[in-house]
Amino acid sequence: RTARLALDPAFTVGPVPRRLFGSFVEHMGRCVYTGIFEPDHPSADEDGLRTDVLELTRELGPTVVRYPGGNFVSGFEWEDSVGPREDRPRRIDRAWRSVETNQFGLAEFDTWARKVGTETMMAVNLGTRGLQEACDLLEYANLDSGTKFADLRKAHGSKDPFDIRLWCLGNELDGPWQTGHKTAAEYGRLAAETGMAMRSIDPDIELVAVGSSSRAMPTFGEWEQTVLELSYHAVDYVSLHAYYQEHDGDAASFLASAVDMDLFIDQVVATADAVRAKGKHTKKINLSFDEWNVWYQTRPHHAPGVQPWDVAPRVIEDEYSVTDAVVVGTxxxxxxxxxxxxxxxxxxxxxxxxxxxxxxxGGEAWKQTIAHPFEQVRRLATGNVLQVVTTSDKYETARFDAVDVVDASATYDDETLTVFLANRDQEDSASVEVPLRGFGVDRVSNAKYLAAAEGQDRHTTNLEGDHSAVGLRPLQDVTVTEGLATVVLPPLSWAVVQFR
Ligand code: AHR
Structure with a gap:
């Protein structure tokens, strides 16, 4: 298999947005309880935070973390999660049919985020609640003192405001599963009113309007159009959510999931820009892809034995494989x-x-396979994203017709050219030509890849043993001759190669 990239330092997409490498902590299953927070764990610190998870999170380095949901937020009463812990109520969480103890709340998340060194992206409940409660929460979080909710925060022991810049106006309200599901017109109006009211409290916040829960939603396109027509003046971003999985052993289509993601983004951009034109707006609405991953949604959500209204049940604890990591890379x-x-x-x-x-x-913590491409891209994508024209051999898929075998992106920061590559072919290696002319680089400074090692297959995960079966290994097969690099990617692999 072969592919050739065309790239030039003069042709850039734009600066690498630092907030692109965020993650998400929802009060769902064991993400919070026995995930980031477990006071009885041997590694717990003075705040009950698991320092083993904290350390791994710091290594991943998510630049922003969305909180507290997800579907959870559409029934969340933020007041339950603040103040003395012993006074906080246990509440049912309708979204995941579990019990929320509220032993971890806003102040605890703020502490955790500061220890990680990440930015908070806060979601407000526009499912069961509305404008007033969103404003109360913003006042509690961002105003200094002298008003009811700012003073309440101080009385609760948080002297300084949390100073949260980024706010999501609800979650997936286009979805019939969402508590408080709305039509686009109902939601668009609510988002505009809530956004304007929130801005009147803190003019420097940035607001994300709810977009479609996937490109497959029956309302996709129309939802974005209506919501943005009603709220364009009040918001800065529109959200996208997408989860991918392998269906019935069709790995070829699964490996091509990024084709759908590319299309989804292009279509939301087109819709936002059409609303911009029609409304004679000058500002651009940008995109917040604030939920994305591989998720085997067709499997049971709850682990065997989980009962309704359990605390911190095992919910969608997907174990990720080599294949999943390659897809996440794409x-x-x-x-x-x-x-x-x-x-x-x-x-x-x-x-x-x-x-x-x-x-x-009470036990160990480890990185799943998918953590590796995430961490590498977060660490190594610097400077500007380059326009990359990929000319690749193709392969047939049931869902996306003919798809490039090699998937690529690249960044350049005046010193280092970084190329992120995936080989979607399950049998053959792929030889990729990367022209280096114009970049002032002539040697390989770093080359790593992820693939099934000897004795493994594409389904191998990190669940067993010491949890490091699937990781990064040095990529040896990279040569540079007269301004042209040739990278040979093993079958079904993800790789990063840097040139200086
Ligand atoms: O991330 C899991 C769930 O997926 C979130 O709660 C919801 O927003 C989405 O449907």
Whole structure:
């Protein structure tokens, strides 16, 4: 298999948006409880935070973390999660049919986010609640003092405001499963009113309107159009959510999931820009891809034995394979390719629930396979994203027709050219030509790949043993001759190669 990239330092998509490499912590399953927070765990610190998970999270380095949901937020009463812990109520969480103890809440999340060194992206409940409660929460979080909710925060022990810049106006309200599901017109109006009211409290916040829960939603397109027509003046971003999985052993189509992500982004950009034109607006609405991942949604959501109204049940604890990691690498490529308009990304979710990380109650914590491409791209994508024209051999898929065998994205920061590559062919290696002329680079400074090692197959995960079966290995087969690099990718692999 062969492919050739065309790239030039002069042709850029735009600066790498730092918020592109975010993640998501929802009060769902064991993401919070026995995920990031477990006071009885041997590694717990003075705040009850698991330092083993904290350390792994710091290594991943999510630049922004969305909180507290997800479907959870559409029934969330934020007041339950603040103040003395002993006074906080246990509440049913309708979304995941579990019990929320509220032992971890806003102040605890703020502490965790500061220890990680990440930005908070806060979602408000526009399912069962509305404008007033969103404003109360914003006042509690961002105003200094002298008003009811700002003073309440101080009385609760948080002297300084949390100072949250990024706010989601609800979650997936286009979905019939969502508590408080709405029509686009109902939601668009509510988003506009709530957004304007929130801005009147803190003019510097950035607001994300709910977009479609997937490109397959029957209302996709029309939803974005109506919502943005009604709320364009009040919001900065529109959200996208997408989860991919392998259906009936069709790995070929699954490996091509980024084709759908590319299309989804292009179509939301087109819709937002059409509303911009029709409304004679000058500002652009950018995109917040604030839930994305591989998720085997057709499998049972709850683990065997989980009962309704359990606390921190095992919910969608997907174990990720080599194949899943390669797909995640291509989804990151898709986000980078659209860095001019996708300014925020949040991989869903951080730990246990379709997690980059896994942690056992009282036990170990480790990186899933998909954590590796996430961490590498977050660390190594710097400077500007380059326009990459890929000319690749193709392969047939049932869902997307003929698809490029090699998927690519690249960044350049005046010193280092970084190329992220995936080989979707399950049998053959792929030889990729990368022209280096014009970049002032002539040697390989770093080359790593992820693929099934000897004795493994594409289904191997990190569940067993010491949890490191699938990881990164040095990629040896990279040569540079007269301004042309040739990278040979093993079958079904993801790789990063840097040139200096
Ligand atoms: O991330 C899991 C769930 O997926 C979220 O709660 C919801 O927003 C989405 O449907």
């Amino acid at each position: 989804l990151l490529n898709s986000l980078l390719r659209h860095a001019d308009r996708v300014h925020i990304g949040a991989q869903a979710q951080l730990v246990n629930v379709i997690g980059l990380l896994r942690s056992e109650p």
